[in-house]
Amino acid sequence: MQLDELYRQVIMDHYQNPRNQGRLSDEAISVDLRNPSCGDEISLQMMVENGVVKDVRFKGSGCSISMASASMMTDAIKGKTIAEALELSREFREMVKGNEVDLDQLGELESLQGVSKFPARIKCATLAWQALERAADTDAVH
Numbered sequence: 001m002q003l004d005e006l007y008r009q010v011i012m013d014h015y016q017n018p019r020n021q022g023r024l025s026d027e028a029i030s031v032d033l034r035n036p037s038c039g040d041e042i043s044l045q046m047m048v049e050n051g052v053v054k055d056v057r058f059k060g061s062g063c064s065i066s067m068a069s070a071s072m073m074t075d076a077i078k079g080k081t082i083a084e085a086l087e088l089s090r091e092f093r094e095m096v097k098g099n100e101v102d103l104d105q106l107g108e109l110e111s112l113q114g115v116s117k118f119p120a121r122i123k124c125a126t127l128a129w130q131a132l133e134r135a136a137d138t139d140a141v142h
Contacts, residue, residue: 007111014108015064020074022057029138031131035123040066044131053077053085058131063124065115070128072108082136089129096125 028045035041040062047055056074060067073092077085092109095101098116115125 004114007114010108010111011064011068014068014071018058018067018071020057020071020078021059023059024055024057028055028057029135031134031138033127033131033134035062035066035127037120037123038063038066040124040127042066042070042127042131044070044128044135046132046135048082051081051083053080053082058128060128062127063121065112065121066124066127069109069112069125072112073128073132076107076109077132085132086136089132092129093126096122 023043024045024047028047030043030045032043033041040060042058042060042062045057046053056078058070058074060070076088080088088105088109091101091105092112095103095106095109095113096115103110103113112125115121
């Protein structure tokens with residue numbers, strides 16, 4: 001099996017069987033974003049305790065890239081400190097822009113590396129990450 005095919009399977013698995021989908025309690029940090037160019041939407045909720053992402057959930061609608069990225073992101077940041085989650089976000093954004101990054105750090109997120117060949121899809125892949133960055137910038141986190 002070629003690497004591209006394996007990556008497609010990982011993306012489709014997260015799209016068809018999203019991890020961490022749903023809502024958290026009302027005291028969770030909540031960010032709603034919409035990509036106006038394609039209509040993708042995400043509602044991200046995070047519970048942060050002592051600077052650590054204790055739980056994270058999302059609801060949304062959109063293309064396979066957008067929803068798979070949200071699913072993978074929630075898996076990747078759970079249990080990490082906010083600083084670690086933001087560093088992962090920075091690495092992910094660099095990767096989808098086609099820049100050199102440490103792919104070992106990204107795990108399954110590496111499967112979205114091909115997005116860099118399709119500039120119009122970069123916004124799809126980074127929507128959930130933008131929501132994470134906004135959530136991390138709230139007073140509730142600090």
